[in-house]
Amino acid sequence: MRPFDYIRAEDPAAARSAAAGSNAAFLSGGTNLLDLMKLEVMAPDTVVDISRLGLDAIEDDGDGLRIGATATNSDLAADMRVRKHWPVLSRALLAGASGQLRNKATTGGNLLQRTRCPYFYDTDTPCNKRTPGEGCSAIGGETRNHAILGTSDHCIALHPSDMAVALRALDTTVEVEAADGTSKSYEMDDFYRLPGDTPHRETVLEAGDLITGVRLPAPKGDRQIYRKVRDRASYAFALVSVAAVIRMENGRIAHAALAFGGLGTKPWRDPDFDTLLTGEAPSRALFDEAADVLLGRAVSHGGDDFKIPMARRVLRAVLEEATQ
Numbered sequence: 001m002r003p004f005d006y007i008r009a010e011d012p013a014a015a016r017s018a019a020a021g022s023n024a025a026f027l028s029g030g031t032n033l034l035d036l037m038k039l040e041v042m043a044p045d046t047v048v049d050i051s052r053l054g055l056d057a058i059e060d061d062g063d064g065l066r067i068g069a070t071a072t073n074s075d076l077a078a079d080m081r082v083r084k085h086w087p088v089l090s091r092a093l094l095a096g097a098s099g100q101l102r103n104k105a106t107t108g109g110n111l112l113q114r115t116r117c118p119y120f121y122d123t124d125t126p127c128n129k130r131t132p133g134e135g136c137s138a139i140g141g142e143t144r145n146h147a148i149l150g151t152s153d154h155c156i157a158l159h160p161s162d163m164a165v166a167l168r169a170l171d172t173t174v175e176v177e178a179a180d181g182t183s184k185s186y187e188m189d190d191f192y193r194l195p196g197d198t199p200h201r202e203t204v205l206e207a208g209d210l211i212t213g214v215r216l217p218a219p220k221g222d223r224q225i226y227r228k229v230r231d232r233a234s235y236a237f238a239l240v241s242v243a244a245v246i247r248m249e250n251g252r253i254a255h256a257a258l259a260f261g262g263l264g265t266k267p268w269r270d271p272d273f274d275t276l277l278t279g280e281a282p283s284r285a286l287f288d289e290a291a292d293v294l295l296g297r298a299v300s301h302g303g304d305d306f307k308i309p310m311a312r313r314v315l316r317a318v319l320e321e322a323t324q
């Protein structure tokens, strides 16, 4: 691990100012950052500890909920309001990582966790995300755990978060304080960037921008499911996951919001997919047509070919259960 300066920030303004204009990283739970620093995949000059800024509250916010950036994944999953009104989020959190990791991992850190592409972690192999312009070792290499939606010729890395998939289905916004003190709010789709030819830039955040929390609006559907298919029953990343938020009225789908993990370079949601389902009576033919819309845009790379039929089956099962 390379030497770095450690600063324990006393308030958000001090944290933003310590991180602005330098090769700095914010530290809270550290469950991904410290691994990356030990491997020298990330080598910040300055680490700004934001774990004591009082950003860990989970508070009622009108008919929604505001979740502080340093609220832990364990506390969020166990919150009775989340379990009752946004159960898809609680289930997604409990499907991720291990109990020990969830006790340390935070909401903001979970949003910013890096891909688990093995080449990204192996500094002996070229990787555009780690070192721009170097090349992508995954293209033509091992691709079992790579993305099939939103990829580019420069990077096919998968977004690893379960929590962010549920947050996308719940129309969450991400709240940020910029280095100059201005507040910003981003829809999840706008917050994450597609890799394009700059895969090292994964979000819209600039140096010194601090995630202060996320806001969950009132749930738009009472039928919520998180289904995750993975290689083993716990402590494994998704091969395919689906977060579904559905409301039925008079036998028809009145609201459909589905987001997908294990498929995209960011937590994936397709507005055409949701639109196709909305207002329709559930049927096998409808679900298959929706899967065609979603997966017709997929590009697989050999090792991840299996994800297309797997996603189709998981999607059909989730929709059947949610619309019964």
Ligand code: SF4
Binding pocket: 115, 117, 118, 119, 120, 126, 127, 128, 129, 130, 135, 136, 137, 138, 139, 154, 155, 156, 157, 199
């Ligand atoms: Fe790097 Fe992305 Fe290629 Fe993986 S897929 S080697 S993260 S550029």
